[in-house]
Amino acid sequence: MLKKSNYLKFSLKMATNFKINIIGGGVIGCIQAIELKKLGHDVAIYEKNTIGSGSSMCGAGILFPLLPNNYSTEVFDLINKSKKYYSELSEILNSQFDIDIEYLRSGMTVILDDLRDIELWLRENKLSFSTEKFRSFNAITIDDVYQINPKKLIQGLQKYLDYLGVEILENNFISTDLKNNFFDINGRKISGDKFILASGAWTQELDNDLRDKIFPVRGQLIEYKKTNYIQLEHILYKDGFYLLQRKNGTLIAGSTLENVGFDDNLTDQDLRFLKKNAEKIIPELSELEVINHWCGFRPGSKDNIPTIVQDKKIKEKFYNVGHYRYGISMAPASVSKLISLF
Ligand SMILES: Cc1cc2nc3c(=O)[nH]c(=O)nc-3n(C[C@H](O)[C@H](O)[C@H](O)COP(=O)(O)OP(=O)(O)OC[C@H]3O[C@@H](n4cnc5c(N)ncnc54)[C@H](O)[C@@H]3O)c2cc1C
Structure with missing residues (x-):
């Protein structure tokens, strides 16, 4: 019988081994690399900063759409198909690398005046829920909602990548030319059979x-x-804002949706706005100190639908980008979808 660690390394070998370059070391690039390496390919990740330093480490880590009835079935399908992966990954990272990604079935209580649309959607999708007030608010609790800690997830993915022998080239900004060649930070042309853009909000x-x-x-x-x-x-x-608790007891509150390009200047006014919205849900929070305030740049896309395609003209070029608000939730199924295009 295979030892579990060997089983982790090799799932199903492909007949052809490709040299695959992934541009971007966020959650999409990392899971893409892990799954391709397990298939026996030779994989490298090029990351302009450090692994996870884009949107992926900034997220809240809710593995479900906030108001699920507002999204297309395409988004929900990718989220749904990714669910099992995280439960298995959580076990692997715990047992092999001693990293707890805080994968937790927390459930989600949605506070809304009119619950009819969401209730109908939950019934249609056969998801269990209960309608009990939260304090004085009308609310519905969806049971099968999970959360993780994105920082821990990135730590775990990094260990897994190292263990598998994926080449990680950090602080390596990739550029391209009109002929669709890719160049590393030193201007050297990168060779390979396939190039996957997992470059998040910077894809443009x-x-x-x-x-x-x-x-x-x-x-x-x-x-x-x-x-x-x-x-x-x-x-x-409630009203576009959410609150969740990490395993260590700290509370995360957010988030904003702002079209300000890549401006990362945060102000006291921003902080007051976030606090005000969080404290509308739980007023006692006003007694508590805020210990962190940060921002990230989601790879926005129309209707939150990611672009997972092979380039029409350049057959060796692929895209796995535009996961907007739910890139962590959709990553595993997005990666499988891309591999199915090979
Ligand atoms: C505040 C906030 C809360 C969020 N909450 C959740 C949540 O609860 N649940 C959820 O599912 N999602 C959430 N998200 C969204 C989620 O974080 C993103 O959808 C996801 O991280 C996208 O992953 P990615 O790998 O495509 O992008 P990124 O993580 O941004 O990775 C792209 C990487 O590519 C690198 N890169 C770009 N261009 C180049 C280049 N030319 N050369 C080399 N490297 C390059 C970047 O440096 C970056 O590290 C949240 C996001 C934010 C900002």
């Missing part, structure tokens, strides 16, 4: 044709200090 810098299709949408989050007197039973959502 590599492909001008995608300028209007994939665009940065800034999101801000704050983290309240750990407290013993607020224990969230579920993720909470």
Whole structure:
């Protein structure tokens, strides 16, 4: 019988081995690399900063759409098909690398005056829920909603990539020319059989044709200090804002949706805005210190639908970009979809 660690390395070998270059080391690029390496390909990730330093480490880590009835079936399908992967990945990262990604079935309570549309959607999709008030608010709790800690996820993915022997080239900005060649930070042309753009909100810098299709949408989050007197039973959502609790007890609140390009200047006014919205859900938060305030740039796309395609003209070029608000949730199924195009 194979030892579990060997089983991790090799799932199903492909007949042909390709040299595959992935541009971007976010959650999409990392999971893409892991799954391709397990298939026996020779894989490298080029990352202009450090692994996870784009949108992926900034996220809240909710593995479900906030108001699921507002999204197309395409988005929900990718999220749904990714679910099993995270439960398995969580076990692997725990047992092999001692990393707890805080994968938790937290459930999500949606506070809304009119619950009819979401209730209908949940019934149609056969998802279990209950309608109990949250404090004085009308609310519905969706049971099968999970959360993870994105920073821990990135740590775990990095260990897994190292273990598999994926080549990781950090601080390596990739550029391209009109002939669709790719060059590393030293201007050297990169050779390979396939190139996968997993470059998130920055994809437009590599492909001008995608300028209007994939665009940065800034999101801000704050983290309240750990407290013993607020224990969230579920993720909470109200009026575009959510609150969730990390395993260590700190509370994450957000987020904003801002079209400000790549501006990462955060102000006291921004902080007050986030606090005000969080404290509308749980007023006692006003007593707590905010210990962190940060932002990230989501790879925005129309209707939150990612672009997972082979280039029409350049057959060796592929795209796995534009996952907008749910890139962590959709990553595993997006990666499988891309591999099916080979
Ligand atoms: C505040 C906030 C909250 C969020 N909450 C959630 C959530 O709860 N659940 C959820 O599912 N999603 C959430 N998201 C969205 C999620 O983070 C993104 O959809 C996801 O991280 C996108 O992953 P990615 O790998 O495509 O992009 P990124 O993580 O941005 O990775 C792209 C990488 O490509 C690199 N790169 C770009 N261009 C080049 C180049 N030329 N050369 C080399 N490297 C390059 C970048 O440096 C970057 O590291 C949230 C996002 C934000 C900002």
